[in-house]
Amino acid sequence: MRVLVAGATGVLGRAVVPLLDAVGQEVTALSRTGDPRGVLRGTGARVVAVDALDRTAMRAAVLEAAPEAVVHLMTAIPAEIRPRRMAREFAVTNRLRSEGTQHLLDAAAEAGVRRVVAEGLAYAYDPDGPGPAGEEPFWADPPRPFRPALTALEELEQRTRAAGGTVLRFGHLYGPGSVYAPDGSTVAAVRGGRMPVVGSGGSVFSFTHADDAASAIVATLDRPAAPEVLNIVDDDPAPVREWLPELARLLGAPTPKTVPAAVATVAVGSWGRTFMTRLRGADNTRARLHLDWRPRYGSWRDGFAAEITGRRPSAA
Template identity: 45%
Template sequence: MYIVVAGATGVVGRLLVPLLLEAGHQVTGISRSVAGAERVRGQGASAAQADVLDRDALRQVVAAAAPDAVIHQLTDLSGADGRATNRLRREGTRNLVDAAKSAGVQRIVAQSISWAYVPGEGPADETAPLDTGAAEPRGGMVDGVRALEDTAAELGTAVLLRYGILYGPGTWYAPGSAAAEVLAGDPDARFLGSVEADHSVMSFLHVADAARAAVAALDWPSGPVNIVDNEPAQAREWVPVLASALGVPAPEPTSGHQSWARGASNSLARSRGWRPEYATWRSGFAAQHA
């Protein structure tokens, strides 16, 4: 299969391109920088330098590649910039889907998130609705996710990978990262939110497992799929483990929780044969810092 990867040099994309090549696919990776395009070529794939917010340039790239499918891994996580990521979810997805339509592409695999569900008891499965109408700033984030998913669904087959909180190389939870700075008490840390050891439940995902899921999803039917590890957990559980792995002090446990923070179930993905290699953050946090 011929695949175009948008976001080929992001934290997931950089791991995804070699996996696609190993699986026998032909790949064109899109990067907005010269250095990024060179990195993609160094992995053995074709590369195109283009900004996904440049509608015409993106259309030309996808048309020239004439792919069988596109994979959407667009975020601005490296800059911890929620507004920029939301713009990519809205405008970047719109441009990518329109470019795919113009090139006759009917399959997309798109990165979404698993913490946009409505509040509820227990981990959410894919039948739970998104938390539209939530107060800001959460409301804007959820609206961006809905726009991404609705736009992707305009293609014939759209697999929406609702990833857990990503950790591993290049993420906010790696050594020297934003979360590490927050836990270490750095007043200048750039992080979207705090790291509190409360009762809020989250689901995690190692970036390598995210990349493996994107390869597998090329054969999956349309619809959302939670891609998370096997153990949703309260922050009171995972924050001390992360702090220990980072070699920084853990904050004192606190009470309360975010009502929307319920974690997610990976039962659907497992029924399709996907299994996280890092089955739980307990071992994954330690492994990424070993």
């Protein structure tokens, strides 16, 4: 099958392109700047530089590739996330999720594509709901700084579903190229003792290793029909007060301090405080059922240890 991957050099792209290549798919990899760092070197993918916000350029690239399936992973998330600057630093990503999605899907429809998989988000649920969230509607009244991002995500989902595609809502991504990688910004902050537990540390994170995200994408493409929205997360939702000290321990870093939520608000704003205190985890039951998918890293504990030590578990 000819598969076009848009956003092919990001955290997810660099995991899914080699996997698609390994299972015998013919891959065209789109990226705004091509592949200057060589993260796709060694794969059989044809790399094409294209600006997704340029409708004409996107149309030409898609029609030339003539794909049978499209995987939409386009973002421009900065290497270091600064919550106080979220509106500015996520502006391009928001446009990619709205305008870029429309450009890609319009071109895909013209090319006769019938299979579409897009990257969504599994931590935008109502934090006051009971237990880990299923594939329910997004948070109705999030903090103001997060609203543009949520609106863009909703547009991405609506357009993908209208095209008959599937949105895979991934959790907090970790793996090579992510903020949780050994050279990532979050790991650097933990090593330097600059990432505290805020308040009670009650924000619940559902993590997703990039390799598990990639395997879910391939599983979705293998299904003739899949549900419109699926959570792709591990089996072990955990509050910040649990996973952050464990990450520090693995790194040999200082035990994270605890700071009051009011103090954190001054430093990171309302969204930064919410991110560290109120997020809700997600449930992967439907993905297990409909995709026959299982995360290789059932718990972030195993995944974090593998990333820090470099030791990977054997295949099941």
